[in-house]
Amino acid sequence: MIELFQLEQLAAFGKYGTLSKAAEALHLSQPTLTRSMQKLEAEFGVSLFRHAKNKLEFNENGELAAEHAVRILNQTRDMLELVRAKDRASHTLSFGTCAPVPALILLQNAAQAYPNMAVSTESKDNETLLAGLRNGEYQAIILPYQPEGQDLCWKEYGTETLAFALPPGHPLANRDGLYMRELDGENMLLYADIGFWHELPAQKMPHSRFLIQSDRFAFTELVQSSVLPSFVTDAAMRLYGPPENRKVVPILDPEATVAYYAVCLKQGLHRVKRLF
Structure with missing residues (x-):
């Protein structure tokens, strides 16, 4: 019975062309690889090699065997990955x-x-x-x-509702509620990882410019120290608490609640x- 390691050796010999280079790639001694090739040839029961002066090379049988060895090894790797992926899934x-x-x-x-x-x-x-x-x-x-x-x-x-998080000195910070159009045109802080929520400010505030931050820590620091308005949701405040140094004003647009x-x-x- 032909073993996988023998097929790997056969494929390596086909790839590198000489026993010495194949043995080096496989981390084997050349005599060990030579003996293994002899045993493999006996398994096939046909000649795989021809002997030139100081050189061993494939004959047509050996070339065919090496091609199939590569194919079998690739199929084996594919099989292993598929089975392992199925188990992970x-x-x-x-x-x-x-x-x-x-x-x-x-x-x-x-x-x-x-x-x-x-x-x-x-x-x-x-x-x-x-x-x-x-x-x-x-x-x-x-x-x-x-x-x-x-x-x-x-x-x-569950539901989630978007709100403005305004600096205390903002002229609209004491309002009980605001429509998004009332802040259209103002520069705003916006966190990058908010999923579909990106669409609403873009639609409702087309004249505003948004300073988008992808780093959560940097965004939080800017919200605490900047005079630019930002957004927050009721669900986020339940998880993380309200933003510091901000007045939270509900957004009245019906689209702000999902x-x-x-x-x-x-x-x-x-x-x-x-x-x-």
């Missing part, structure tokens, strides 16, 4: 979300419901989330609207049933 729950706060809540709930599973989340746009759910990339997703589709199961997953929905495929409900 059976012990991993992958979720996609439209915004960071529901992602954190889903991650916490999933970790409690499935303590023996690895859990991962990532934020994507809504279309990508639905496509990923249907192609098996995610076991469940969070959307900011009620989905449609006979293949889907869903449940309400209802979240946890969504999975009906055929995949058994994998995430404890969350539904």
Whole structure:
């Protein structure tokens, strides 16, 4: 029976062309590789090599055998990766979300419901989330609207409301509520990782310029020290507390409040049933 290590040696000899170079690549002595090739030739029962002066090279049988050795080794690696990936998938729950706060809540709930599973989340746009759910990339997703589709199961997953976080000296800081158009044209601080929430300020405040910060610490420091308005949500304040040195003013636009929905495929409900 031919062993995989023999096929690796055969493929290495085909790649490097000489026993010495193949032996070096395989971290073997040349005599050891020579003996192994002799045993392999005996396994085939046909000649694989021709002997030139001070040189061993493949004949046509050997070239054919080396080509198939490479193919078999590649197929073996593919098989191992597929089986290992399937095993990882059976012990991993992958979720996609439209915004960071529901992602954190889903991650916490999933970790409690499935303590023996690895859990991962990532934020994507809504279309990508639905496509990923249907192609098996995610076991469940969070959307900011009620989905449609006979293949889907869903449940309400809380709400989130956007507000302005204004410096105390801002002329509108003492208002009970504001429409986004009332601050249109002002420069604003904006955190990068807010998912679908990016769309609303761009739509409602087309004349404003947004100073976007991707580093959470830098953004928090700017909010505390800057005179520029920023945004916060009620859900974020429940998790992290209200922003320091800011007056939180609710946004009155109806689009500033969204209802979240946890969504999975009906055929995949058994994998995430404890969350539904």
